[in-house]
Amino acid sequence: MTNLAQIVNVDLGDRSYPIVIGSGLLSKVGEQIKDVLGTGLRVLIVTDSNVEPLYLNQLQDSLGKAGYNVASQPVPAGEASKSIEQIASIWSAAVDARLDRKSVIVALGGGVVGDLAGFAAASYLRGVKFVQVPTSLLAMVDSSVGGKTGINLPQGKNLVGAFHQPSMVIADLNLLSTLSEREFSSGMAEVIKYGVIHDADLFAKLEQNVSELRQLDPESLAFVVKRSCEIKADVVRQDEREGGVRAWLNFGHTLGHAIENTCGYGVHLHGEAIAAGMVYAARLSEVQKGFPPDQTQRLIDLFTAFDLPTTFTDGKWSELLEVMTADKKAENAVPRFVLADRIGKALLPEEVPEEILAATFRSWIESGS
Amino acid sequence: MTNLAQIVNVDLGDRSYPIVIGSGLLSKVGEQIKDVLGTGLRVLIVTDSNVEPLYLNQLQDSLGKAGYNVASQPVPAGEASKSIEQIASIWSAAVDARLDRKSVIVALGGGVVGDLAGFAAASYLRGVKFVQVPTSLLAMVDSSVGGKTGINLPQGKNLVGAFHQPSMVIADLNLLSTLSEREFSSGMAEVIKYGVIHDADLFAKLEQNVSELRQLDPESLAFVVKRSCEIKADVVRQDEREGGVRAWLNFGHTLGHAIENTCGYGVHLHGEAIAAGMVYAARLSEVQKGFPPDQTQRLIDLFTAFDLPTTFTDGKWSELLEVMTADKKAENAVPRFVLADRIGKALLPEEVPEEILAATFRSWIESGS
Numbered sequence: 081m082t083n084l085a086q087i088v089n090v091d092l093g094d095r096s097y098p099i100v101i102g103s104g105l106l107s108k109v110g111e112q113i114k115d116v117l118g119t120g121l122r123v124l125i126v127t128d129s130n131v132e133p134l135y136l137n138q139l140q141d142s143l144g145k146a147g148y149n150v151a152s153q154p155v156p157a158g159e160a161s162k163s164i165e166q167i168a169s170i171w172s173a174a175v176d177a178r179l180d181r182k183s184v185i186v187a188l189g190g191g192v193v194g195d196l197a198g199f200a201a202a203s204y205l206r207g208v209k210f211v212q213v214p215t216s217l218l219a220m221v222d223s224s225v226g227g228k229t230g231i232n233l234p235q236g237k238n239l240v241g242a243f244h245q246p247s248m249v250i251a252d253l254n255l256l257s258t259l260s261e262r263e264f265s266s267g268m269a270e271v272i273k274y275g276v277i278h279d280a281d282l283f284a285k286l287e288q289n290v291s292e293l294r295q296l297d298p299e300s301l302a303f304v305v306k307r308s309c310e311i312k313a314d315v316v317r318q319d320e321r322e323g324g325v326r327a328w329l330n331f332g333h334t335l336g337h338a339i340e341n342t343c344g345y346g347v348h349l350h351g352e353a354i355a356a357g358m359v360y361a362a363r364l365s366e367v368q369k370g371f372p373p374d375q376t377q378r379l380i381d382l383f384t385a386f387d388l389p390t391t392f393t394d395g396k397w398s399e400l401l402e403v404m405t406a407d408k409k410a411e412n413a414v415p416r417f418v419l420a421d422r423i424g425k426a427l428l429p430e431e432v433p434e435e436i437l438a439a440t441f442r443s444w445i446e447s448g449s
Numbered sequence: 450m451t452n453l454a455q456i457v458n459v460d461l462g463d464r465s466y467p468i469v470i471g472s473g474l475l476s477k478v479g480e481q482i483k484d485v486l487g488t489g490l491r492v493l494i495v496t497d498s499n500v501e502p503l504y505l506n507q508l509q510d511s512l513g514k515a516g517y518n519v520a521s522q523p524v525p526a527g528e529a530s531k532s533i534e535q536i537a538s539i540w541s542a543a544v545d546a547r548l549d550r551k552s553v554i555v556a557l558g559g560g561v562v563g564d565l566a567g568f569a570a571a572s573y574l575r576g577v578k579f580v581q582v583p584t585s586l587l588a589m590v591d592s593s594v595g596g597k598t599g600i601n602l603p604q605g606k607n608l609v610g611a612f613h614q615p616s617m618v619i620a621d622l623n624l625l626s627t628l629s630e631r632e633f634s635s636g637m638a639e640v641i642k643y644g645v646i647h648d649a650d651l652f653a654k655l656e657q658n659v660s661e662l663r664q665l666d667p668e669s670l671a672f673v674v675k676r677s678c679e680i681k682a683d684v685v686r687q688d689e690r691e692g693g694v695r696a697w698l699n700f701g702h703t704l705g706h707a708i709e710n711t712c713g714y715g716v717h718l719h720g721e722a723i724a725a726g727m728v729y730a731a732r733l734s735e736v737q738k739g740f741p742p743d744q745t746q747r748l749i750d751l752f753t754a755f756d757l758p759t760t761f762t763d764g765k766w767s768e769l770l771e772v773m774t775a776d777k778k779a780e781n782a783v784p785r786f787v788l789a790d791r792i793g794k795a796l797l798p799e800e801v802p803e804e805i806l807a808a809t810f811r812s813w814i815e816s817g818s
Binding site: 164168171172175199202203204205206207228229230233234235236238239240241242243 | 540611
């Protein structure tokens with residue numbers, strides 16, 4: 081089915097790269113890389129303990145058939161692997177695999193593997209090539225576009241890393257069949273976000289195709305992944321280093337990150353935390369920007385259709401505020417929020433008076449969504 | 450004496466930066482940074498256990514007077530600090546100092562501190578600003594220009610890192626007074642290299658000013674540091690990512706690195722190892738390129754005048770060759786050498802037949818220089 085593959089070009093000058101989207105691409109990764117990077121290279125695959133038994137052999141075979149010298153380094157599945165210990169294990173594996181400056185690190189996995197492998201590629205020999213083969217919807221629509229890589233420190237998430245664009249991203253939609261429904265929905269939260277910040281038509285299409293998407297209908301999935309990548313690519317192209325519109329991508333993330341942080345990572349999936357965060361951001365936008373309340377309701381209904389949360393009752397406001405204030409995107413210790421005029425039109429981040437933040441949080445929680 | 454400060458501009462488009470060279474600049478670092486980066490920033494100084502008691506207080510005072518919020522993180526002196534453990538300690542100190550995206554990491558020290566602090570600046574929050582205050586001649590003329598940062602792995606030197614240009618470099622020549630003669634001469638080896646690869650006039654001037662330089666005459670030092678920075682800046686400007694002429698800078702380094710590696714780091718200082726490596730490269734250039742033997746003699750005489758070695762009798766050729774073959778600059782496991790036509794004119798790196806490498810090594814060692 082590779083004849084149905086579609087390509088999104090991420091246009092970043094001499095760092096431009098293609099995202100190839102289609103069904104059944106995993107067995108063609110070797111050929112695809114050969115077309116872009118040439119033959120005879122050494123390749124190190126970074127994957128995790130969940131993905132390894134499902135897909136590693138097939139990827140190794142494909143790369144081997146294309147004439148590459150292939151090694152692999154699996155890390156334990158989960159956010160805890162975005163650590164100094166695991167990045168050190170990948171650097172060491174890169175030495176053992178005798179990677180040189182022309183070699184390639186391939187990430188086979190979700191966002192954690194992509195961030196970790198990407199930072200290894202950014203830093204090993206001061207930068208080697210990087211290819212992403214995302215296995216989760218979240219990684220396909222979000223973390224595989226934009227070049228952010230990194231690891232966590234004990235003190236916080238993503239505190240260390242680099243901007244390092246991949247040479248290509250190969251998104252095989254078939255791999256989504258092994259994803260849990262909860263993980264799939266978590267990815268959908270980011271897709272819904274793209275609709276809210278930049279594309280009212282996409283948002284409407286999602287509303288109309290809930291059951292097709294939940295059944296992993298290939299055509300609906302291909303459309304959604306492609307459109308999401310296009311929107312993120314467009315935003316990143318305009319603002320690679322995050323001085324301006326790239327901040328739109330943080331819609332729902334100010335509170336979302338605080339939810340993940342205060343509850344402990346892994347309690348709520350990223351998409352679940354930002355779904356709640358987006359409803360809160362919509363409520364703030366109602367107060368500050370006249371965002372239409374019926375559009376907030378559409379947002380709530382769409383999250384509900386994907387079993388995503390629309391409220392958050394596990395935490396205290398004071399704790400959430402403290403975390404938002406300490407966030408690395410805060411300036412002068414004041415949290416900043418991306419608000420929206422309406423579905424399809426996000427605004428640059430701004431400060432919101434603390435009493436409005438608190439009052440809106442209270443009324444949101446009391447109303448139940 | 451800051452009125453005598455001279456500036457070399459490293460022209461790298463939007464990554465351009467000034468190198469300020471003069472006597473008595475340490476107490477003006479705060480003002481200098483303020484002129485370029487503005488006020489009110491958080492600053493983390495990275496230094497080492499040798500430099501800390503000599504210069505840290507003065508630097509902290511200067512930064513404090515300029516209104517900066519200053520923290521410091523000293524690491525043990527020596528190459529062993531270019532480690533995963535020490536980079537982790539700096540990342541952690543950056544969190545404790547609450548550095549944000551506008552903050553600055555300042556390297557106060559020699560090449561080790563510069564490489565380590567530079568990689569911390571490249572990677573913390575995916576990149577914060579970086580200022581170098583080099584305290585060794587080697588760091589002033591070599592490692593503070595060019596943007597290479599990094600750490601070692603147990604398997605080899607500089608295997609992990611990033612290209613990250615500083616916002617400015619402030620070279621206070623007075624700091625050289627606390628350098629040992631041996632460290633000073635090690636730095637001179639790189640200065641002599643600039644003469645060989647690109648500037649016959651500089652080479653002649655060095656020959657004429659040995660005693661002034663060894664006595665740290667400010668005017669001679671200023672000239673030498675400035676001209677060295679200009680040459681390196683010019684080479685780096687032409688070739689920031691090392692695809693072409695930047696390789697000139699590796700003259701003498703193919704064997705030099707192998708000497709450092711086989712003897713264990715620290716046995717020979719970097720400049721000592723590359724001095725021997727440069728004499729070998731000149732001998733190879735005689736054979737392959739008709740480099741004039743009397744110019745090799747001038748090179749030997751100049752090294753000798755600075756008490757630098759001109760031969761190497763501590764290692765076996767087979768071991769050296771093995772290390773050169775495994776070097777990250779080798780392609781397809783064949784070592785490459787930068788040769789020269791004459792003093793002032795280096796060539797792009799090339800393969801030299803192994804029998805010529807071995808025979809030239811033998812005759813060089815037998816002749817005693």
